[in-house]
Amino acid sequence: MTRGIPPGPPWLSKVLHGYGYRYTFPREAVLQALSDTREHLSAEDVYLIVHGRYPQIGLTTVYRALDLLVKIGVVVKFDFGDGRGRFELAFHPSAKGHHHHLVCTCCGRVVDYTDWLEKEKEFLQTTEKGLKQKYDFEITDHLIQFCGKCAECRNMTNKVKGGE
């Protein structure tokens, strides 16, 4: 018996089949969870959403689905240095597109930004070309991230001197 697929065009089905994988309910549910938010969800975050909607879906399955979605390029995994992976759609429906992260080292807040990409493109082209030539690497990806302190945390800093 088919359990019924959540709303939304099952383009995931085609992608999965293209790679020889099966289109399943939990995989679609995980994709939905990531589509419904702009947040950078941890595996457990995704599990809480998915399991809240469909209690039969377990944490292991969420991990496996995320792995698979990363492998086929539908989802991107990030590391903000807090010891847990963060996931987001590679191509977010809300026109999120190409973006980078600005992480507050104090409160952990993450801002997505899409500005100054021309300058970045220039930099990337130069560097990637150079890296390829000098080190004979085929560059497939880059990771650009800025860290800093958001306004709120800067204001609070006065209270907690040298705080963690």
Next chain:
Amino acid sequence: MTRGIPPGPPWLSKVLHGYGYRYTFPREAVLQALSDTREHLSAEDVYLIVHGRYPQIGLTTVYRALDLLVKIGVVVKFDFGDGRGRFELAFHPSAKGHHHHLVCTCCGRVVDYTDWLEKEKEFLQTTEKGLKQKYDFEITDHLIQFCGKCAECRNMTNKVKGGE
């Protein structure tokens, strides 16, 4: 009884005291281990070196020493996405200085590069200034890393199709 401090000018002593911490043997030993290599060591790597030289030093102490050294800015912690932290000196004696990492997604090899920093500087200045203005963040750090496939792994790819 003092256990004796490994060779090298104990400038670490001054830095630690400056922050109100004590200058201890294991802390110096961890610093030495990081000084003696250009590699990006995991906590366990550091432990193996340190414990090999001074068997009385335990893993917990290495973790705590690394944490402390990161906190006072002597050591930098990186994340190459393999689930374990990597450590290196902030200012490496072998004139390592400012550099970035080029990671092979296939074999995990890491190349440090220091090229094309002018272009990068240009990009960083523009972006950091923009981020500060638009999002009111005080930018304290950035993370730039390239991923790709090294020559060796590209040659091997022909054998293992779609391999992990």
Next chain:
DNA sequence: ATATCTGCAAAGACTTTGCATGAGA
């Protein structure tokens, strides 16, 4: 029909914590 996927529980990898002993200033 059958190879793949799921879910539970258990194991695994890396890191942190508790506490008594030992070392630094």
Next chain:
DNA sequence: TCTCATGCAAAGTCTTTGCAGATAT
């Protein structure tokens, strides 16, 4: 001397694995 650091063992967190039963095609 007295506080901070160490080392062992145990616990904690996030993630992966094993296996029987369920599911997609």
